[in-house]
Amino acid sequence: MDGARGLTSAEVAERVAEGRTNAVDDSSSRSLGEIFRSNVFNRFNAILGAMVVVVVVAGSPADALFGIVLVVNSSVGVVQEYLAKRKLDRLALMHAPVAHVVRDGELRQVAIADVVVDDLVEISSGDQVPADGRVVESHGLEINQSNLTGEADSIPKSVDDEVMSATIVTAGRGRFVVHTVGAEAYAHRIAAEAKTFSKTKSEITESTNRLLKYLSWLLLVAVPLQLWSQFRVYGSDAWRDAVVGSVAGIVGLVPEGLVLLTTVAFLSAAVKLARQQVLVQELPAVESLARVSVVCLDKTGTLTTGDMRLECIETVGGADEAGVRRALAALATVGPMNGTLSAIEQEVGRNTDWVVGESVPFSSARKWSGSGFGENGDWVLGAPEMLLAAGHELFASIAPHTAEARRVVLIARVDRLAPEVKEMTVTPAALVVLSECIRDDAAETLRFFREQGVSLKIISGDNPSTVAAIARSVGFEVQAGADMRGVGDSADDVLGVVTTNSVFGRVSPQQKRSMVQALQSRGEVVAMTGDGVNDVLALKQADIGVAMENGAPATKAVAQMILLDGRFSRLPSVLAEGRRVIANVERVANLFIVKNAMSLLSIVMAAVFVVKYPFLPRHLTMISTLTIGIPSFFLALAPNNRRYVPGFLKRVLSFSLPAGVLTGASALVASWVNSTWFDTTAGVSCAVTGTDNHVHACWQGGSAATLAAMIVFVWILTNLAQPINGWKTVLISSIIGCTVVAFLFGPVATALRLSLPWQLAVWSGVVGACGAAGIEIFHRWSNKPR
Numbered sequence: 001m002d003g004a005r006g007l008t009s010a011e012v013a014e015r016v017a018e019g020r021t022n023a024v025d026d027s028s029s030r031s032l033g034e035i036f037r038s039n040v041f042n043r044f045n046a047i048l049g050a051m052v053v054v055v056v057v058a059g060s061p062a063d064a065l066f067g068i069v070l071v072v073n074s075s076v077g078v079v080q081e082y083l084a085k086r087k088l089d090r091l092a093l094m095h096a097p098v099a100h101v102v103r104d105g106e107l108r109q110v111a112i113a114d115v116v117v118d119d120l121v122e123i124s125s126g127d128q129v130p131a132d133g134r135v136v137e138s139h140g141l142e143i144n145q146s147n148l149t150g151e152a153d154s155i156p157k158s159v160d161d162e163v164m165s166a167t168i169v170t171a172g173r174g175r176f177v178v179h180t181v182g183a184e185a186y187a188h189r190i191a192a193e194a195k196t197f198s199k200t201k202s203e204i205t206e207s208t209n210r211l212l213k214y215l216s217w218l219l220l221v222a223v224p225l226q227l228w229s230q231f232r233v234y235g236s237d238a239w240r241d242a243v244v245g246s247v248a249g250i251v252g253l254v255p256e257g258l259v260l261l262t263t264v265a266f267l268s269a270a271v272k273l274a275r276q277q278v279l280v281q282e283l284p285a286v287e288s289l290a291r292v293s294v295v296c297l298d299k300t301g302t303l304t305t306g307d308m309r310l311e312c313i314e315t316v317g318g319a320d321e322a323g324v325r326r327a328l329a330a331l332a333t334v335g336p337m338n339g340t341l342s343a344i345e346q347e348v349g350r351n352t353d354w355v356v357g358e359s360v361p362f363s364s365a366r367k368w369s370g371s372g373f374g375e376n377g378d379w380v381l382g383a384p385e386m387l388l389a390a391g392h393e394l395f396a397s398i399a400p401h402t403a404e405a406r407r408v409v410l411i412a413r414v415d416r417l418a419p420e421v422k423e424m425t426v427t428p429a430a431l432v433v434l435s436e437c438i439r440d441d442a443a444e445t446l447r448f449f450r451e452q453g454v455s456l457k458i459i460s461g462d463n464p465s466t467v468a469a470i471a472r473s474v475g476f477e478v479q480a481g482a483d484m485r486g487v488g489d490s491a492d493d494v495l496g497v498v499t500t501n502s503v504f505g506r507v508s509p510q511q512k513r514s515m516v517q518a519l520q521s522r523g524e525v526v527a528m529t530g531d532g533v534n535d536v537l538a539l540k541q542a543d544i545g546v547a548m549e550n551g552a553p554a555t556k557a558v559a560q561m562i563l564l565d566g567r568f569s570r571l572p573s574v575l576a577e578g579r580r581v582i583a584n585v586e587r588v589a590n591l592f593i594v595k596n597a598m599s600l601l602s603i604v605m606a607a608v609f610v611v612k613y614p615f616l617p618r619h620l621t622m623i624s625t626l627t628i629g630i631p632s633f634f635l636a637l638a639p640n641n642r643r644y645v646p647g648f649l650k651r652v653l654s655f656s657l658p659a660g661v662l663t664g665a666s667a668l669v670a671s672w673v674n675s676t677w678f679d680t681t682a683g684v685s686c687a688v689t690g691t692d693n694h695v696h697a698c699w700q701g702g703s704a705a706t707l708a709a710m711i712v713f714v715w716i717l718t719n720l721a722q723p724i725n726g727w728k729t730v731l732i733s734s735i736i737g738c739t740v741v742a743f744l745f746g747p748v749a750t751a752l753r754l755s756l757p758w759q760l761a762v763w764s765g766v767v768g769a770c771g772a773a774g775i776e777i778f779h780r781w782s783n784k785p786r
Helices: 009-017 032-040 043-058 066-094 187-192 203-234 236-252 258-275 285-290 299-303 321-334 339-348 394-403 442-451 464-473 491-500 509-521 533-541 553-558 568-609 617-637 648-678 696-720 726-744 746-752 758-782
Strands: 098-103 106-111 120-124 132-144 154-156 168-180 278-280 294-298 304-315 368-372 378-382 406-414 426-438 455-459 503-505 526-530 544-548 561-563
Touching: 032 066, 043 066, 043 203, 043 236, 066 258, 066 617, 120 132, 203 236, 203 258, 203 568, 203 648, 236 568, 236 617, 258 278, 258 285, 258 568, 258 617, 278 568, 285 544, 285 568, 294 299, 294 509, 299 304, 299 442, 299 455, 299 464, 304 321, 304 339, 321 339, 321 368, 321 378, 321 406, 321 426, 339 426, 378 426, 394 406, 394 426, 394 464, 406 464, 426 464, 442 455, 442 568, 455 464, 455 509, 464 503, 491 509, 509 526, 509 533, 526 533, 533 544, 533 553, 544 553, 561 568, 568 617, 568 648, 568 696, 617 696, 617 726, 617 746, 648 696, 648 758, 696 726, 696 758, 726 746
Parallel strands: 294 455, 294 526, 455 503, 526 544, 544 561
Antiparallel strands: 098 106, 098 120, 120 168, 132 154, 132 168, 278 561, 304 426, 368 378, 378 406, 406 426
């Protein structure tokens, strides 16, 4: 390989053929096979599938209709997730981090996965190092290796020094030759954090998994109890009927579709946000942002556009303005460019006549840079408070500018260039006054968060007065910002300051992370926004990291969300989606657990009183489809702006368990009314799988229980769907209409074994209405302010 021209195309092709590339097995989302297996091969599908086989073998295939629901649920889950995967994968590919390599003498941009051994890679401030290698060219190159070594300070890199993948360039620029790639390097660690489909922790997923665990244990007790009770009722000679009756209870305990609906809710939110230019890299992040109690905002790139303009140059000490301008133009040629130098260059141009000697690169810790220009002297440019002694007379001239949210940097001569200010004699030449462009949507977005009860913390490396002034311009009532230079770097050091202030200046990257940690230690759910390298540590620490598309590759690699158009005003939409997911999944979970509680009560009562289980499997299929399955899909995707309230699982159980008991009691009472006053099956074989099973009198008990349960379920659905609007009215009316058709339309009623004399129908309706009244009373009582 030519050290200046890099690899040739032929050499790259040779290494690709040998598999010596940076590609690792960390695809941005689950494969189609994984999607299929997770949606089809799970414990509850296995239980239901076994029940389908048992019912068919027992000779009652019509009672295996719940198998259709099983197939539909799994199919919808596979299709929904695959379609979302395709959309999100395409979007992620468009915004994946890249590397800059020299090949055939030209600088090219390639995907990180396409870097090969011996590639000549060029890196500069803000870049993520894509592979391990050895430095061959350095111009003030400094790298933060904290994610590998734990050392917070940036490390200067000279020729022949090693660089490691997944580290971050914090200053300068350079080139290195790759010697280790792929899984053997460290790059996959960062890549793993940027997976699009990620099963990260969230209250919804944790609560759902806990519910499923409870139900799994419950099945271990309920299944033997149901089999024992139904075999006692039917006898061993009628084992087919005992099996069908047992399956009905077991099917009622399985929350088919609950996990599916949760996944669909997450996916629909991610796809909807993608259309609004928000890339969700971890699905539960949608829910998590709705739970956020504190948003930490990096000023630059979030409240401001990141662009600056030079307003004026104020010379001091009799310095010649023309000479100062030439010095500024010379410093602008040294680079690497940042917002300050870009604004200066736009005003004063570039000066290539001065020969550049030794340089000290800018770093977030140093907050100044400098260069020697031979006979034209050594010059430094940076934050006045870092270059001047405390109490210097120039601070009086600086104060009015910072009060108006302007940034002031000092250009000064030094007797000799050195890495530390204390080693130089600094002679101020001019104050360079710049102003930042504030985003048009910043004030409105911050007002939205305050109205939602979310605390806001504005964090910046800039002068506290400047930060406070910008904060005031976007609606903050603050007189001054907290100066973090005298505060330590640990979470304990910053705890007192971060809890009593809302605006902070001169914050180091380590302090940003510690501030997030301190807030989390007080039970806060913290979101962090940022676009620069100095935000990476805080973004990784936060519960939700939000990066800007124009930010450094490292920030986008560790963030859970990326604002692809850089508009901070997208966050209210994300918050709204998170609220919709939480509130709607809670509704859906209530419906499923009500059915489970109803079935459990029916199993226990059937065992205690040694009676037939009141439902056939087909009855529960009808109830589940009309009052749970179909409504759940509409409710899970419906708009919902209810604010987040902690305690998802507690609320679900506190409503659904009593509601399920009321529903089950209504069904049992209606079945008892039939057996006490309307039963005419004496001497008639009512075997489910027998030849006399078309005797309508045999269907009355299950029909009465089904009607009463449907009435209560419809009322539960009405309560959970509040507030009722047009489409919800249509949905509920359609469910009622389908129920009426099922009972009155001959072929459907026969298929479902529904038959009710009008007197029993009236009694069942009364029992169901009483159950619905009980639901209403309980719902109002449980929602009464306390």
